[in-house]
Amino acid sequence: MLAYAKTGAFIALLLAIGAGEARAQVRLGAVLSVTGPASFLGDPEKKTLEMYVDDINAKGGVNGQKLQLVVYDDGADANAARTFATRLVEEDKVVAMVGGTTTGATLAMIPVFEEAQIPLISLAGAIQIVEPVRKWVFKTPHTDKMACQKIFADLKQRNLTTIALISGTDAFGKSMRDQCVAVAPQAGISIAHEESYGPRDSDMTPQLTNIKGKPGVQAVVNPGFGQGPAIVTRNYRQLGITLPLYQSHGVASKQFIDLAGPAADGVRLPAAALLVAEKLPGNDPQKPVVVSYTDNYQQKTGQPVSTFGGHAYDGLMVFVEAAKRAGSFEQAKVRDEIEKTKNFVGTGGIVNMSPNDHLGLDLSAFRMLEIKGGDWTLVQ
């Protein structure tokens, strides 16, 4: 009997501590694809959020209150994401949400947060999340469309206007190809020829031979992800094509240079500032942010930094700054302040939101890089 009483008292004590904790904390939700096919996105996002929420709490929290991060793993399944979204709203009573990782998961969760009137800051790529603008929905990552525009702007600067596209038939390649085709006329670029390749193909010389044979083509753009662009680059040099070659932000990693080898020399591609943190000039406004994030992330996780974790950092900080300006966690006030975000320097660029723009990035978010001697250089 005594044992029971003791246990009971212990549980009551635990509950009291738990309740005390809960009152002092504000809950921030995050539905991320930590496992599954999108884990290379969701895993760094989760680590980043945990790292920075701890850091913020250690420095006294926000508006005098500590943040409690509630993370659910949707495994890149949109149905699971929606279930977790409902749980965040109804049970966890979060004040805002940073996530989901994928476009599918985000689109599935939007109705839940719109109805509950809770701000959602998505970490997914597609433009459809913020176009058309929804009152409670924001996002931090740059879009394919911006990558296309950045490449086209660089082409115009070099007086190159007629291009050929060779794109992967995977989701990334297709989506970016569509965006590039859509924005080409406005940018004054004409696409003279188009080729594609399967995501697992091991030789693209037939497609490139056709491009080589087209008269008038001045440059080649390759929207693609994975190993395809590396093989395209090698085959490009193998065939001795000398036209400028542009890759996409999808391969903006050291791995691409390793795989393509010496063939990568001279290839240009748009990439987030985060990837070239050390190479940015000292007066670059983003430099302190990206260098500090890179150092923190690599030190805490022992893994190389990726832009995906950076998007999570931006999402969290946009929320935190907005909550500070609002002076409370009242959802409507926080939402209004998120929309008023101006000159926020994040890892993905300088964010200037407005009632018609819930992304707030312009083309300066991308840096044009050229590969020289097996390393990145910034194109001025």
Next chain:
Amino acid sequence: MSELLQFAFSGLTVGAVYALVALGFTLIYNSCDVINFAQGEFVMLGGMTTVFLGLAGVPLPLAACLAVVVTVAVGLALHRFAIEPARGNGAVVLIIITIGASIFLRGAAQVVFDKRFHSLPPFVGGDAIRIAGASILPQSLVVLAGAVIILVLLWSFIERSLIGKAMVATAANELAARLVGIDTRATVGLSFAISAAIGAVAGILITPIALTSYDIGTLLALKGFAAAMLGGIGSAVGAVVGGLLLGLLEAFSAGYVSSQYKDAVAFLVILIVLLAMPRGLFGGAPVERV
């Protein structure tokens, strides 16, 4: 003209890869009538093990040899722990077991190695050889030569050696083979070991061209299987011819028809060939098993 030649070179490069994978199917099929869908994973293991041993500081030639040994060990384990206990269940059950094994090996590779793509330096020079306006990488010639050498060895092994004959006998009728004194269990085990070795060599040869990652096996097995069917499954010559044909079909349809539909065109041709010649190009007449 130079275009035609370039498409042909591309076709031969890709085709040699398919031929090497298709050769791996031949031996196991010849010893137990099973199509081993984990063959693509043998190819992956050969390439990935070499890459990772290389990264660990092992000189590449030694790493390649060790990779073959590791893959053979995996092949033997697959036979001992998955195929052997299920013997007597018919070919379909065994084929499904190999599919399971391929999923398992892919998952294991994801954990043991990583999920990134890797490459190996080419064996002989990286500069393309130019012929009449078209170009081919020296490594493509290495892959082609590898396919021919393995073909010759395999053909003489199956047709000329007693053990090879024992394998064919085991596939034809296991009971009769046992009655004439063939150790059928060891014979089938040996066929898994040699197939694994062929797969590993294929993986090492193609990695400088096609790159490698934990999940390349699935598509390679599919294409290699299509090539083997086209050439006539069980025939070593058919595997190589089928592989090269499939590669050429893909390259020419990518070059002349549309890069969107190249796989569709290639598979359509295979369907037509198999309608006309159900046993493939080199399949021969069906043998009555009495």
